[in-house]
Amino acid sequence: xxxxxxxxxTPPPTVRAVRHARSPLSWIWxxxxxxxxxTLGLTIHALMQRGPQITLxxxxxxxxxxxxxxxxxxxxxxxxxxxxxxxxDRRSVxxxxxxxxxxxxxxxxxxxxxxxxxxxxxxxxxxxxxxxSGAYLAIDPGRSPQPRHTFxxxxxxxxxxxxxxxxxxxxxxxxxxxxxIGVPVYFRRIPVGRVVGYALQQDGHGVEVRIFxxxxxxxFVNAGTRFWHADGLNVALDAEGLKLQMxxxxxxxxxxxxxxxxxxxxDGADAPAQATPETRFELxxxxxxxxxxxxxxxxxxxxxxxxxxxxxxxxxxxxxRGLTVGEVSRINFDYRRGADSIVMNAEIxxxxxxxxxxxxxxxTASSQLANTRAVVDDxxxxxxxxxxxxxxxxxxxxxxxxxxFPKARAARVDWQQPVPRLPTxxxxxxxxxxxLQTLMDGLQKTLGQADQxxxxxDRTLLPELTATLKSARDTLQRADGVLASDAPTQQELxxxxxxxxxxxxxxxxxxxxxxxxxxxxxxxxxAPQ
Amino acid sequence: xxxxxxxxxxxxGRALCTxxxxxxxxxxxxxxxxxxxxxxxRKTDSIxxxxxxxxxxxxxxxxxxxxPITETRSIFGVQRDTILSGVVYLWSDGSWAIAGVVFIASxxxxxxxxxxxxxxxxxxxxxxxxxxxxxxxLYRFLELIGRWSMLDVFxxxxxxxxxxxxxxxxxxxxxxxxxxxxxxxxxxxxxxxFDPRLIWEPLDAPVNTAPSRENRP
Numbered sequence: 001x002x003x004x005x006x007x008x009x010t011p012p013p014t015v016r017a018v019r020h021a022r023s024p025l026s027w028i029w030x031x032x033x034x035x036x037x038x039t040l041g042l043t044i045h046a047l048m049q050r051g052p053q054i055t056l057x058x059x060x061x062x063x064x065x066x067x068x069x070x071x072x073x074x075x076x077x078x079x080x081x082x083x084x085x086x087x088x089d090r091r092s093v094x095x096x097x098x099x100x101x102x103x104x105x106x107x108x109x110x111x112x113x114x115x116x117x118x119x120x121x122x123x124x125x126x127x128x129x130x131x132x133s134g135a136y137l138a139i140d141p142g143r144s145p146q147p148r149h150t151f152x153x154x155x156x157x158x159x160x161x162x163x164x165x166x167x168x169x170x171x172x173x174x175x176x177x178x179x180x181i182g183v184p185v186y187f188r189r190i191p192v193g194r195v196v197g198y199a200l201q202q203d204g205h206g207v208e209v210r211i212f213x214x215x216x217x218x219x220f221v222n223a224g225t226r227f228w229h230a231d232g233l234n235v236a237l238d239a240e241g242l243k244l245q246m247x248x249x250x251x252x253x254x255x256x257x258x259x260x261x262x263x264x265x266x267d268g269a270d271a272p273a274q275a276t277p278e279t280r281f282e283l284x285x286x287x288x289x290x291x292x293x294x295x296x297x298x299x300x301x302x303x304x305x306x307x308x309x310x311x312x313x314x315x316x317x318x319x320x321r322g323l324t325v326g327e328v329s330r331i332n333f334d335y336r337r338g339a340d341s342i343v344m345n346a347e348i349x350x351x352x353x354x355x356x357x358x359x360x361x362x363x364t365a366s367s368q369l370a371n372t373r374a375v376v377d378d379x380x381x382x383x384x385x386x387x388x389x390x391x392x393x394x395x396x397x398x399x400x401x402x403x404x405f406p407k408a409r410a411a412r413v414d415w416q417q418p419v420p421r422l423p424t425x426x427x428x429x430x431x432x433x434x435x436l437q438t439l440m441d442g443l444q445k446t447l448g449q450a451d452q453x454x455x456x457x458d459r460t461l462l463p464e465l466t467a468t469l470k471s472a473r474d475t476l477q478r479a480d481g482v483l484a485s486d487a488p489t490q491q492e493l494x495x496x497x498x499x500x501x502x503x504x505x506x507x508x509x510x511x512x513x514x515x516x517x518x519x520x521x522x523x524x525x526x527a528p529q
Numbered sequence: 530x531x532x533x534x535x536x537x538x539x540x541x542g543r544a545l546c547t548x549x550x551x552x553x554x555x556x557x558x559x560x561x562x563x564x565x566x567x568x569x570x571r572k573t574d575s576i577x578x579x580x581x582x583x584x585x586x587x588x589x590x591x592x593x594x595x596x597p598i599t600e601t602r603s604i605f606g607v608q609r610d611t612i613l614s615g616v617v618y619l620w621s622d623g624s625w626a627i628a629g630v631v632f633i634a635s636x637x638x639x640x641x642x643x644x645x646x647x648x649x650x651x652x653x654x655x656x657x658x659x660x661x662x663x664x665x666x667l668y669r670f671l672e673l674i675g676r677w678s679m680l681d682v683f684x685x686x687x688x689x690x691x692x693x694x695x696x697x698x699x700x701x702x703x704x705x706x707x708x709x710x711x712x713x714x715x716x717x718x719x720x721x722x723f724d725p726r727l728i729w730e731p732l733d734a735p736v737n738t739a740p741s742r743e744n745r746p
């Protein structure tokens with residue numbers, strides 16, 4: 001300070017230097033401004049990206065990890081598992097997922113979630129990538145406009161996801177057969193879809209099978225389409241013989257469903273309407289059954305047989321001169337106290353359309369259909385009877401034949417009963433059998449009588465016979481004694497005979513002498529010369 | 530303390546050229562007579578620049594720690610790691626020592642550096658007379674350790690260049706490492722912009738005359 005004082009007239013340099021540099025806003029403030037803007041931008045971006053939290057409920061958290069497991073849609077990450085906890089009732093697992101903002105439209109009422117893990121199924125191997133990367137969550141976004149943030153996760157990945165082009169159809173079947181989720185659906189042997197689900201019907205009387213048919217093929221499904229179990233190998237042995245059907249090797253292994261549209265009637269029925277989502281299809285057991293003409297008119301009749309119905313199965317055909325016109329729907333028997341016999345009852349379903357479809361005159365056919373009873377009465381009067389026949393001698397399968405028996409006893413159909421009864425005729429083979437039976441019975445009776453006869457003979461005749469034989473033997477012995485060469489009787493007889501011979505010689509001599517000297521009779525014998 | 534009146538170059542109207550070290554007179558010639566460098570008594574806008582760079586570093590410290598610094602793509606999937614998640618991973622893996630080193634070098638040290646520098650700038654702006662010598666030491670220490678925080682950035686750079694096995698595994702730098710590098714660089718710049726000589730300035734003035742700075746001879 002001391003040395004500087006003389007030069008003090010000039011303003012203190014420090015102050016000036018500092019003042020010179022002080023501008024109201026230095027460029028340097030751009031740096032924090034940019035930094036703050038950047039951070040703010042990132043924060044806002046992160047906040048914007050932050051979507052809703054959703055809760056998924058799974059039966060197990062196998063392979064899931066909090067903060068690691070991603071939720072992906074089309075292999076794009078749209079969320080991360082933020083927390084895994086047991087549910088309140090400790091039966092399932094609650095997985096909380098922090099979703100991104102862009103995923104918000106996907107979180108709707110019918111969205112589905114599942115865990116992608118490596119799986120080996122009928123459709124092949126899936127999720128192999130997750131072997132290394134670990135499981136991840138997948139979403140199948142729904143189409144509902146209703147947003148939702150709590151979901152119940154699927155245990156298995158859905159076979160069909162919502163954005164696949166194609167349509168779903170509902171089939172009802174008697175049983176599931178060998179179907180499973182994922183088994184193929186064939187159209188003309190081309191795999192065109194797969195089974196996506198099944199459930200027991202509410203009343204337990206059948207199974208509902210949900211199938212998905214891929215887009216270009218779904219237009220082949222119309223209201224008239226028939227579906228059947230294309231179980232790989234179909235062997236059927238019935239009254240119609242042995243049937244063997246095979247779809248493809250894949251379906252041999254895993255089963256399947258096939259569908260086809262029945263050929264149009266020769267006289268051109270209307271083209272069937274397009275199938276609607278509400279259309280329910282019947283799933284038939286095999287192709288033959290499926291492609292039968294649908295029978296809209298069904299009439300039930302009761303048949304009573306005095307003979308055994310062995311070999312007649314439910315579903316056995318009702319045959320009219322070779323045409324199958326119905327089937328047996330129920331077999332039971334009727335027993336009434338006091339009645340002299342038990343009668344076997346068979347209920348048959350007749351499809352009168354099958355007769356009429358083959359009638360030439362369709363106009364009369366339809367009018368006849370309206371007046372079935374009159375037709376049946378007429379036919380019965382002409383001798384129409386039901387008869388049990390053996391369809392297959394090898395297996396003994398039987399069917400019901402409708403045929404005309406002009407000599408049959410007159411009968412009428414009683415329409416008053418809830419299930420009208422068609423008159424029956426004893427079966428042809430059956431009557432033969434009956435005759436044979438009668439014959440056998442007679443034979444048996446005869447044989448029994450013969451047996452009895454023999455027994456009687458055995459009891460009474462035999463001792464007498466023995467005694468007779470003994471006395472006969474005595475007689476013979478005695479005769480033997482009499483007839484023996486050294487027996488005295490013989491000796492005497494021989495002597496006697498010798499005497500008789502001698503006497504005969506004397507007589508001959510006498511006769512000779514008399515011939516030569518007849519006078520000797522009077523004169524007596526001359527002395528020898 | 531109050532009696533201590535040191536001689537200073539600025540007071541004498543002299544300043545050293547920061548490039549060639551020649552003593553010049555900024556009042557007469559704004560530039561160094563030898564090498565032409567602009568002469569200043571003190572670093573230009575020292576406090577203001579320090580503040581600005583510090584604020585920028587603070588602002589970027591947040592994304593540096595929240596954004597992923599590496600993005601590891603492998604057949605096991607994509608994994609994004611922040612600095613803290615790396616520390617947590619090392620810690621849970623049992624490598625406590627390394628976890629500690631990383632935690633201190635990458636999280637504590639940058640933060641401490643920012644805080645210390647804030648303290649220095651604040652003290653200088655307020656013309657505190659408190660503990661000048663430890664403050665000067667602190668400044669020297671800050672200058673020394675500043676560059677070491679770049680270690681993280683280098684590790685990431687090496688990882689990214691080394692681990693590039695195409696589809697099997699690849700490490701990509703995350704945006705967090707950019708922010709982190711920016712924090713380190715900004716804090717280094719802030720340290721550089723700070724003029725430690727300002728620590729001593731309030732002490733140069735006698736205590737009794739300190740409030741009226743303009744009246745100083």
